[in-house]
Amino acid sequence: MAHSPSTEVLIVGAGPVGLSAAAELARHGVRIRLVDRLPARLPYAKAVGIQPRTLELWDRMGLARNVLEAAVPIHGQLTYVNGVEQPRMDLELPPEVPYGFAALPQYETERLLEEYLAGLGTAIERGTELLSFRQDADGVTALLRTASGGQEEVRTGCLVGCDGAHSAVRKGLGLSFEGGAFPTSYMLADVEADWDLPTGYSVRSTHRADDGTVDDLLVCVPLPGANRYRVSMLAPPELTERPAEDGTARATGDGAASDGVAHGLGGERLPELSQIQAVVDRLAPAPTALSRMRWSSVFRISHRIVDRYGEGRVFVAGDAAHIHPPTGAQGMNTGIQDACNLAWKLALVLRGSAGSALLTSYDAERRPVGEEVVGRTVRHAAQGVQADPDDPRTLMLREAQLLIDYREGPLATAPYGPADAPQPGDRAPDCNGLAAPLITYRMRLLDVLRGCPGHAVLLYLTDPADPAVAQAAAELEGARAIGTAPRQGLRAVAVVAQGIESLEPDAPTARSPLPSPADLASLVHLPVPGYLDAAGEFARIYRPQGPTGFIVRPDGQLGARFPLARTKEALAEYLAALSVPA
Numbered sequence: 001m002a003h004s005p006s007t008e009v010l011i012v013g014a015g016p017v018g019l020s021a022a023a024e025l026a027r028h029g030v031r032i033r034l035v036d037r038l039p040a041r042l043p044y045a046k047a048v049g050i051q052p053r054t055l056e057l058w059d060r061m062g063l064a065r066n067v068l069e070a071a072v073p074i075h076g077q078l079t080y081v082n083g084v085e086q087p088r089m090d091l092e093l094p095p096e097v098p099y100g101f102a103a104l105p106q107y108e109t110e111r112l113l114e115e116y117l118a119g120l121g122t123a124i125e126r127g128t129e130l131l132s133f134r135q136d137a138d139g140v141t142a143l144l145r146t147a148s149g150g151q152e153e154v155r156t157g158c159l160v161g162c163d164g165a166h167s168a169v170r171k172g173l174g175l176s177f178e179g180g181a182f183p184t185s186y187m188l189a190d191v192e193a194d195w196d197l198p199t200g201y202s203v204r205s206t207h208r209a210d211d212g213t214v215d216d217l218l219v220c221v222p223l224p225g226a227n228r229y230r231v232s233m234l235a236p237p238e239l240t241e242r243p244a245e246d247g248t249a250r251a252t253g254d255g256a257a258s259d260g261v262a263h264g265l266g267g268e269r270l271p272e273l274s275q276i277q278a279v280v281d282r283l284a285p286a287p288t289a290l291s292r293m294r295w296s297s298v299f300r301i302s303h304r305i306v307d308r309y310g311e312g313r314v315f316v317a318g319d320a321a322h323i324h325p326p327t328g329a330q331g332m333n334t335g336i337q338d339a340c341n342l343a344w345k346l347a348l349v350l351r352g353s354a355g356s357a358l359l360t361s362y363d364a365e366r367r368p369v370g371e372e373v374v375g376r377t378v379r380h381a382a383q384g385v386q387a388d389p390d391d392p393r394t395l396m397l398r399e400a401q402l403l404i405d406y407r408e409g410p411l412a413t414a415p416y417g418p419a420d421a422p423q424p425g426d427r428a429p430d431c432n433g434l435a436a437p438l439i440t441y442r443m444r445l446l447d448v449l450r451g452c453p454g455h456a457v458l459l460y461l462t463d464p465a466d467p468a469v470a471q472a473a474a475e476l477e478g479a480r481a482i483g484t485a486p487r488q489g490l491r492a493v494a495v496v497a498q499g500i501e502s503l504e505p506d507a508p509t510a511r512s513p514l515p516s517p518a519d520l521a522s523l524v525h526l527p528v529p530g531y532l533d534a535a536g537e538f539a540r541i542y543r544p545q546g547p548t549g550f551i552v553r554p555d556g557q558l559g560a561r562f563p564l565a566r567t568k569e570a571l572a573e574y575l576a577a578l579s580v581p582a
Helices: 018-028 052-061 065-071 106-119 168-173 273-283 330-352 357-381 391-398 445-447 467-477 519-523 537-542 564-577
Strands: 007-012 032-036 072-074 075-083 101-103 123-125 131-135 139-145 149-160 177-193 201-208 216-223 229-232 240-243 249-251 263-264 291-305 314-316 456-461 491-496 529-532 549-551 559-563
Touching: 007 018, 007 456, 018 032, 018 052, 018 106, 018 330, 052 065, 052 330, 052 445, 065 106, 072 216, 106 131, 131 149, 131 216, 149 168, 149 330, 149 391, 168 314, 177 273, 229 273, 273 291, 291 357, 330 357, 456 467, 456 537, 456 564, 467 491, 467 564, 491 519, 519 529, 529 537, 537 559, 549 564
Parallel strands: 007 032, 007 149, 032 123, 075 201, 149 314, 456 491, 491 529
Antiparallel strands: 072 101, 131 139, 139 149, 177 229, 177 291, 201 216, 216 229, 240 249, 263 291, 456 549, 549 559
8 A cells, every 4th residue: 555745635536626726726836736537527417507707706816817718608597387478587797897797517517627627647547446544633534445456545634526416525533414405307318409598598487386386497597609508307217227136116327325315327228318318308498309319318316415524634525515406507616615715714824824723614604595595495496496585686696695794604704895896705896997007908806816816805996106015015014914825915906996987976987088108107116017097996896985995805705894094904814714823
C-alpha cells in the first residue's frame, strides 16, 4: 500500500460541485486532489438550469464567457392546464443584474469546469473510489481504490465530499440525512421536438383531475440545439416496478438503494421514444413529433438534508448534503454556492491566516440556505412556482438565487447605513457605468473584480483629495492576513462619486456621456486603482452615506460596510469575525 505526497484538500466527486470546489481552491493556491469513481463523464443532461448568481460567481473566476457561449437563454415558461394556456411567466430581472437564466446540459457544464481546472494544473483522477477515512487533530487519512485496482492511502489536511446523494463521505462521517421520498417516478429524455413555440421558453403542461390533483405532467426545458429539449414526465408502472419473488411489485433502480435514499437516475428499463411520445401526444400544446432521442432514464426524487455540513476537517456539499425536487433548477446551483462558500475558508485556515473556528461558519451559513431550498422546492413541486405568495419581483430574485444572505451568520459585522441598503452578509450587487483612464467604454463592477481570488475592498469617495483615503489605503495595504495565496493581500479599489449633478440616478447609462479626461484626472493620483461612478449607479445601488468602505468576500457576499474614517476599526472587527489576527 503506497502513501501519496501530502495533499491539502482531497475532494471526492467530480460533478459540477466537486469541480467548482476544486477550481476555487486551486485559484487560492491550495494543493488539491480530485477523485471520482466513474471512469468517464456521464452523457446525461440531468441538471440543466444555470442561475444568474452562479454566472456571477463564474464571472469572477473568469469562466462565465465560456459558459455563455455554450448555453442557451431561458426567457420564461409557457404553462398549460388541461389544454388551456395560462398566463406566460417571463423571467425578468432588474437591469443591474448582469446575467439572465440559462440552460446547459450537465455534461457540458462539467466539461467547461474540467477544462478550466486543467488550466490551473489539476486533473480528475478517474476510476478512483473512496473506501474509508479517519481524521485526527492534524488532518485526514483516506483510503482510495485506484483505477488500477490497487489501494492508496492519502494524507490530507481536509476532505470534502461532493459525491452525490449516496455520498460515501456523508456515510463515513455518520451524518443523518432526514427527509422523505416522493412516491412518483419520472421519465427523463433528451429529444428534439418539431413544434413552433417561442424560442427560449420552457413548457409545463399538466392535467388536473376533478379533485384538483395533478395526474399527468409534461415539462420541457430548452437545450442548445435546434428544437432540442430535456423532457420529463410521469413514468408508467412498467418502468418503475418489477415482480418480486412473492409476486408483489417492488421498485427498481435507486429506489432499492442500500442506503434507503431514492434519488437520481435509476431503473432497469430505459424509457423508449414511443413512451415519451405518448405523453407528448396527450399534453403538448400542439401536435408534436419527437425524434433524435440521445438518452433516457427514470428519475426518482427525495427531499433530505444533513444534520450538519461537516465535522472537524471533513465536509459535505451539494447533493451529499441536500437533495430535493428539481423545480426551479436550484440543486446544482445551491451546491456550487456551497463549494464557493467553503473553498476560501479552507484556504485561509490551511494557510494559517485564520483559526479552524472559521470552518464552523460553513455550516452556520449554508445549512439554513439548504433547508430553505429543500422546503421551497418541495412546496413548488406540489403547487407550482406560481403559487408562491411573494410578489413577482421577489419570487424572481429568489429563484435567481440573488437574495441569499448571511446577515444572521457568525461572520456578519455590524450594519451601517440605510437598513434596506446592501449590508454585511448580503450579495454584493453588480453595477454598471464605471469609467477609468485609458478605457473608452463603460465597465461593470464585475469587470473590476474579475480574476480576484481573495477579498476586495471598495472605497467610495466623494472627494479624491480627502486625507482619509490615503489613510484607509495604508490600513488595507498592511492587511495581508486575509490573503489566501502567497504574497496576496486585499484587492482595494476606489469608486469616486461622479460629481455631475445633472445626471439622474436611474438614467440609462448608455445615454450618459463618457467623462472627459479632466473628469478622470484625479483618479490617476489615488493610492489605489480608481473608477469614476460616471452613471451614479454604484451610489444608487449601494447607497453609501458619504465616504464609505465595503469588504467583498471571495464568494461575492459583503463582509463589512463602514464609514471610511473607521477603516482601521472596521477591518479589525472583520478580522476578528474571521478569527484572523489583526
